[in-house]
Amino acid sequence: MRCHEMEFRRIRYFATIVEEGNISLAAKKLNMAQPPLSQQLKLLEEELNMKLLERNTRNLTLTEEGKVFYEKSLEILEVVERTKQRMKEISEGISGTLNIGMIPSLGAELLPEKIKDFYHRYPKVKFQIWEGDPNRIMELLEKRVIEIGIVRLPIDYELFEAISFPEEPFVAVMSKSMEINQESQSINLVELKDKPLMLLRRHKGTSSYTESIYVGDTLKKACANLGFEPNIMCESSDLMTLLTWASYDIGIAIIPKSAEKTIPNSSLLFKQITNPVVMARPPAVIWLKGRYLSTVAKLFKQYFEH
Template structure:
């Protein structure tokens, strides 16, 4: 397996057909098909399910696609690091972040950072904590922003202020509508809740401590889907506060959950071993200033 074969494979995955991929690569179709068969034989797995007009990735093919994307991103990052080695705080900074943080909170940190370092550009990768730590370990990103525990033997960290969970409720949902800006956690007893899968344990334990077992009707991996359900009057979405604006709507009221509050930890992590660029060091310094209350202005 070499980089050329990986490139061919990625183009086929993107095009969804051998013919389109061959045209894009400016090569004949038979040699491209043979390269893929050679790759499959070498790896000992089927990567593509072929039909007369298209191809579809097998489960093994999906794994290889993810790894190939990381390989080429790492190569690109390495080239940029070497090019910018003596150039000071400039170049490209790759950041991995949980999705809602990347949409709602990260831009504020980026804005303050770019006021001081306007020549830095960014590559943004989104996913869950496992995905972010994997990208960090493989060197695809330099900085990760996560909401779960991490291995302190592998990563340095900066703790960010925890983020509270809120309840997004359709305005016609009369059973729970209130003039208050908040809901007591006990107000959610017996209510149909939609929650993020990775927050299940935190929410469940908080409800048990408040004296009831939550009525969870949906567990999902994307808070936008949970908000969409609530926007259509299906359940109450329990989501991070930063995610409340991800689905523009006039149908939802947002309530802070109190007594007790349910808060998500937020942590910036980076590898203890390995190269860290000047732009990453500058970003971490700026984050430290912001978190400590001193913006350096």
């Protein structure tokens, strides 16, 4: 039976009963009395000519037909909700809340100008920003707390879709009192020999993709090729901690170049590492595969597709 041949409200009633697992709780959620709700369920089953729920004294159990109908009910409800939202947008303009997750080392580079332009175009849109390491951002996507994440590769392509960007070099961040090679905006890797270095670490998370990414692995390999072992005095997943410690002359922070904008107007010195250039993993904008994205999220994602 096609959707328009039955009352839409009965589909909503049925889905609520399944979600609550109890007609009494469903009636309370729907703000209606229990007998009318039971009657609507009965009418729906008669209309479909099939039993959707097995009833006993304590709970309700979906029949095989009920399981199929429940899945289709969710699809119908989502289509209707999306249509209502779209009609609202047409009449009132684009609105809603955009939930974005990002790692701090990329937020300052990829987001501000795009957020500024997006908000100028759609002033009714609000923003919720979440920060964390890549595993944390992927967990938030899986839990549907956020719709769009900004991380560094690798990711699990079975779970996520992505728009990736070119890889970028690491830079050495130091205070003026610890400056090396004052005549240049770059620094040879060998000049960091014996210097106290502070590195970013991505901790293992609880998401389906939990690979631990460590800047030190790349740096150690490059240093080994030059015949020395780096003096790593600190590892942290918190970018601001490394930059703060660098400003206090504790050590030299090794961060991706895009993170230079994290502290505007800083007195810190940022020097690209050369001979060899040490590259950070590529940035990417990611979202959960197969998940419906809100109109706001789709519009914002377009900023990265071009």
